[in-house]
Amino acid sequence: MSTVTQADQAAPGSVPASGLTARPGLGDRGFRWLALGSGLLVLVILVLIAVSTTQQAASWFTTEGWGIFGTVWDPTANKFGATPFIYGTAVTGVIALVMAVPVSIGIALLLTEVVPFRIARPIVYVVDLLAVVPSVVWGLWGILVFAPWIAKIYADIGSAVTGIPVLDSLFGPPTSGASFFTAGIILAFMITPIVTSLSREVIATVPAVDREGAYALGATRLEMIRGVVWPHSQGGVVGAVLLGLGRAMGETIAAALVIGSSPTITSHLFSTGYNMPAVIANQFGEATGVFRSALLGLGVLLFAFTIIVNVIARAIVDRSARRSRGT
């Protein structure tokens, strides 16, 4: 941090010219354009992706029309309905968030509020380790080790809740190791590091003054977190969660390996399913013609889906931020 000292003050009459002139220098303007250019690059790339993917997906849209939202995906019969995959992406995304967000925020709070610095360092490294496991390794471990193990647990739960109204339709049979729920769990493991790390950075910037003030008033740690930390950092934490959600929805290889590869729309979370990135990964290698267009069209739909989700999330954040700031 730069410290402002009295010695830095120039002698009267010799005001440094650069900062106080009306026009910024050439280097300064160049930097501004560089920054603007980088920002615009994001837009350019996205527009290019959207345009080129939509172009290649065009024949699917024109052949199927509104049938693109059909519920049957059968390449042999030339039926390409996207709904099973939209459903799967939504379901696995929600499961991943429900599991990852509390855990990530919990760890972030642990690191910033509870644990002394010496112990915080190793905990941070452990969370980093979670981040460096490549997605393909998560997928392989998921299908070779995790899925067979959890298949028995699913079967037990499934038979236990058979007949009970809501629980049966969520957790009842048919169950399978490779399923929506397994994919959601693996995705949760994968997005935890990013949500934790960013949340921690955000929470760490809460001014110590505010924290100490709350403690001085006799608040418990929990009360301090709710009253001071949360209002200050909720915007940033939601930003971190959105990044995690983005990753969960776009994760390809791990999902392709553990989701079960069955395009069905079912409320049974323990049954095999499919989602958009997984089907593109699995079926692209042999797809031609309208089939290939359909797969790329799923990419376009995922775009649209991500935009909608982000709009809703941002709206929620803005509204609660305004409320807590009292504007």
Next chain:
Amino acid sequence: MAGAALTAMALSLAACSSSSTSSGGGSSSSLSGTLNASGSTFQLPFQQAAIQAFKSVQSGMTVNYGGGGSGKGRSDLAAGVVQFAGSDSPIPSDEVSSFKGKTVLYFPVMLGPITMSYNLSGVSSLKLDLPTIANIFQGKIKTWNDPAIKALNSGVNLPSTPISLAVRSDSSGTTANFSLALTLGAASAWKLGTSSTISWPSSAHGGNGNGGVAQIVKSTPGAIGYVDYADAKAAGLTFASVKNQTGNYIAPSPSSASAAGSTVTLKPDLTFAAAWSSNPQAYPITYQSWDLVFQKQSSANTAKMLKAYIGYLLGDGQKLITPLGYAPLPANILSKAKAQLSKIGS
């Protein structure tokens, strides 16, 4: 047993380095450059072995075969980013336009059986026919002691274990040719069509690649899956003998696959289907793979490199095939393929 085959493989790879003749013309001129290729993963072990051995024939050439699936190979070739593509099926009609009218030459390179691998303790030999297989894989036959299976296997004690299906979760040429065999040999029973992506019953377990299906069969009692022979052998699986067109029950092996290839109807462009062959010794679920090349190359050097490498695959390279668990081409197909080499020009 697998270890002995692999040692033989390693020795033959080393030995091949000393042989210097390659068919399709003398290799006295040394070429340099890179050939990129992608496509069928069925060919991948063969291509890897051939690339390694070919280095001793043409040390200045680099060949990269990236796999990725027959469809990807064909579309990479059409886009011009690879010089040849491996494909387990001929170019389908809806893809033809992407080749912009340029002539594509098909060079068959190998054959292979698709096994019906199963996991049933106490049952070391099993006989199946295509209609029964069709019904198993459509979920109509659900247990191992079903009358249809019993009828083919008198004297074998079949348990009442439920059948678990192991299928491919990714699209593949193996699936395409398996379904082709069923369409040809069990036309009335098989309703799911011929395609690299089949809508299997939802209870089926999907695995990634032949290796993935092999893993599922190996670890699931009562499972049956379609796995290409080389992968099934490497994984130590047991497989069934299947009834062919003449009524014989044939076990999958390199020789029964070559037998299937010897009686095919070879079209002028060298495409054919080895499935459901009429040869009495043929294994009915056999498939094939081609390397696709544009007849007219953009550079003379590329044309020479392609002739050299594909010539190698059709020549000494065929010796590498059987130890890997595939079937080399029968003589009639091989000679026509070699004759076609001269057509690659610029």
Next chain:
Amino acid sequence: MAAVTERGAPELQEPAGWRRTKNRIATILMWLSFVVVIIPLVFVLYTVIAKGISIISWQFLTSPIPPSVLPADAGGVGPAVLGTLEITALATVIAVPLGILGAVYLNEYGGGNWLSRFIGFMADVMTGVPSIIMGLFIFSIWVLRFGFSGLAGAFALGALMLPIVIRSTDEMLKLVPNTLREGSYALGASKSRVTLTVVLPAGAGGIVSGALLAVARAAGETAPLLFTILGGLSTANPNPFSGANIALPMLIFQNASSPYPGAQARGWGSALTLIAIAFILMITARFVTARYARYQC
């Protein structure tokens, strides 16, 4: 937490029963979150180490890639190690500076105008693009014209990293207090100078964190590489700008579901190598940042 005054009145001692219990429960839950995360990590690492450690050796890390059928002691994964290092480094060099600059625009220059909010929103959307679509995109705009290369792979990975870097840097810059900036302006510094010498260093810890997460993700991605670098190599390609290449994630993916034990062993050995490389990177960067970053006071 308890402040006992001279007069000895206990009114500021430990809070009453239910509040204290809630607090304890909250603390336990936080520790539980950490435990929940350790368990799968331990299992994954155990699997990778158990299957991969026996093959690791200098020869493994540097030898050319043999055909899949050959046993574990033949050859190694040298080309893939080099490929991963080259391509990830290139992607980082492309994406991290651009990402930081982009976030700088959003925060320092954009001033909340519609463009910067739109760009920020679009960066969020971009994090949801499936990695396979990124690969297909770079294939259609670059590979079709210039062929397969490590550079194409770096573009695809960089495009995956860019929104993460922008978003995380943006969040950090937002939290740098304005007093820092105002103090620097008051000293007569230009905007670029303020940003480069005051704001960015103040947020350095978080910025580096975000960049590291992006790099770790890029190093482990398979799908974008499948369409941009071709793979299939047996000898290393030291030139990332031209010619097909190969990387560890691709090798892991191809080999781990192969039935040949040699290929499987190489696949798991590659997984262990990749995790080790990425982890060393992260620890080094965290260490360096901890020493040089300036924290809030």
